[in-house]
Amino acid sequence: MSAPARCHEAHLNPKLSDQQSNIIEKAILTEGIPGVAVAIVSGGETISAQGYGYRNLNEHLPMTPETVTPICSLTKSMTGTAIMQLVEQGKIPLDEPVQTYLPKLMISDPTTTRKITPRVLLSHKSGMGRTGHQTAMWTEKV
Structure with missing residues (x-):
């Protein structure tokens, strides 16, 4: 069970704020997380989404908001x-x-x-x- 997050409307900002990005990038470094996709959802609408790090470390393929991953637990x-x-x-x-x-x-x-x-x-x-x-x-x- 998994699904990509997308910003559907043109007026929505697909980028997270610098403060949000800094928190995520710090967590990736300190926790050894290869990659993560983050979405901010409000009122059932995705208002911002961004990928960080890699979905495949060997090939250096970037994580994106459209990257589908297992949701596991x-x-x-x-x-x-x-x-x-x-x-x-x-x-x-x-x-x-x-x-x-x-x-x-x-x-x-x-x-x-x-x-x-x-x-x-x-x-x-x-x-x-x-x-x-x-x-x-x-x-x-x-």
Whole structure:
């Protein structure tokens, strides 16, 4: 899941301020970040976007606002938000077993599997290990 940020309207400034750029450039140097794309969004509109550093260090290809990158762990906060919206709407309770909605879900111990609830998943306490999908993200063609 990823998408480029773009400034769609001509009157919008695609460049960040000098102060913003200095903060980002300092972070890149001190944290050893190869590259980053930054966007400022207000009212659902991208008002400024800029790339810093490189998307490919070996070939010195620059990072741009259009560079598509995996969002990785950011999906955790998106998933948490979506689940809590379902809770607020009364569509799912936090403490009902997840198998109610995903009957094929099974980890090594069936008793433990039945104890996994949305609350347990959101707090990262389910005991589920890594699934290996991280490697597939980089090798699988979609």
